[in-house]
Amino acid sequence: MVIEDLYPSRTDSTARWIDRHDPVVYAKKGAPTTALTQQQIESFEKKGFLIIKNVFSAEEIEDYNEEFQRLADDPILGVKEEFIQEPESRIVRSIFAAHTFSRKYQALTEDPRIRKKVEYLLDEEVYIHQARINAKPGFSGKEFYWHSDFETWHVEDGMPRMRAISCLITMTENKSYNGSLMLMPGSHKKYVSCIGKTPENHYKNSLRRQKYGVPDEESLEALYEECGIEVAECPPGSVILFDCNTMHGSSSNISPMPRRNIFFVFNAKSNRLEAPFGGTSPRPDFIAHR
């Protein structure tokens, strides 16, 4: 069976802009919910992201930070593939799939304060496609270049359609000076294909520093002209929901304050992964649960 690829990428020597074929908000317009306000839903549809402050209490966040530290300091866990270090230091940059070895993070993936919002927007039951804690340590946290997550998940993991939402839970202050998430509002409605082919086992380096699967500078300039950039500054305990195709990135962090966030990706059950559209072998389970 040949499946038509609606979102081809990394197949060509020039970038293509493709209109989004999928809804952003899957719920019927005006469908009642207590999970989100109508204004929040409209804003998510328009901008491709939504920032909600004060969702988690200071005590809860302290708890998640302690659990992070316990994991990061564990010498036995530390050798697992799930632990990613900064390119120029040995400091833990990300922990993948913490919910598979921490009960606290497992429970958090089920928290109705996030799940109900996501399930409303996607109008379906969801599962965890990817989970990680992004530590971005102080003094030496490196930037993360512009990308659409969907582009990677489609090409490298075989996610068929745009029916997934990322949920960030802020564990420290996210300020403009410590490498906050930066988003291009409205960019989720265009799909910008990337130039070039993906090499095998690309994920091993790309988690530390990206080289492939990044948009070209000309496309980014045009998107920036159209959308601008919004810096997602917010206090600890906030939730940032963003569509899988929203163009985003983050600057380096030379400030003394780490910018640490929990990152869960919820995918609609009907949107389960197939064979990667780029033709490479599937990435390991801790990066893309199947």
Place this chain on the structure above:
Amino acid sequence: MVIEDLYPSRTDSTARWIDRHDPVVYAKKGAPTTALTQQQIESFEKKGFLIIKNVFSAEEIEDYNEEFQRLADDPILGVKEEFIQEPESRIVRSIFAAHTFSRKYQALTEDPRIRKKVEYLLDEEVYIHQARINAKPGFSGKEFYWHSDFETWHVEDGMPRMRAISCLITMTENKSYNGSLMLMPGSHKKYVSCIGKTPENHYKNSLRRQKYGVPDEESLEALYEECGIEVAECPPGSVILFDCNTMHGSSSNISPMPRRNIFFVFNAKSNRLEAPFGGTSPRPDFIAHR
């Protein structure tokens, strides 16, 4: 003759905090001026910097940008030591001493809209200690780690006292997302010595990426606790004045928009350079005019 070193640095294996021995504002309190308001003067004294918007017109700034491009594109000038490239690309990151080979920049160093402000604050005639254009290109502009300029100018150039002011003229939008100047307000009243000794010819690498003469992380954490961080967001044509000892740095720039600023350092004539306090040979004239 032995000159006592009031601000020793890079001599020890631990950092020392020394109280500032010098005034911040040298003008007599309340001395009349049309160059600055009393509020601006007080703010500069307290925070160690001052942001003034709309000092230069859009036409003037366009003119300086064109002149920058002309210089950056000149293949003959491009090989000069004054032209500094980004560590990982060949893009021009800084041009030093442009006022020595560009009439436009030479004239700008004399502009009363900046000179009168600086001469009031330092209560003396001044000269250019250092001049540069900091280009910080889009997509790949690298961060500049925390430092007090005075620490370097004292140790490597022999600047005796804190009686110099840096003046930034913004040539593009300076946004929090394109690597704006970040300052720690109030940090100019403490001198934080750096750990370790300076190697010979250190400047050749330090202009591209710093390794020596940077404060230790513990001191930066303490300073941050006390002072916080302010991001100097402002439109093109603004002027940012900051004291030579204000702790500052900047993040990387992955946004498509370059963050380009003209940077002049004015030193009081009575504060002319002596032999470097660190005991190394003086740096070349284009970095520290004598």
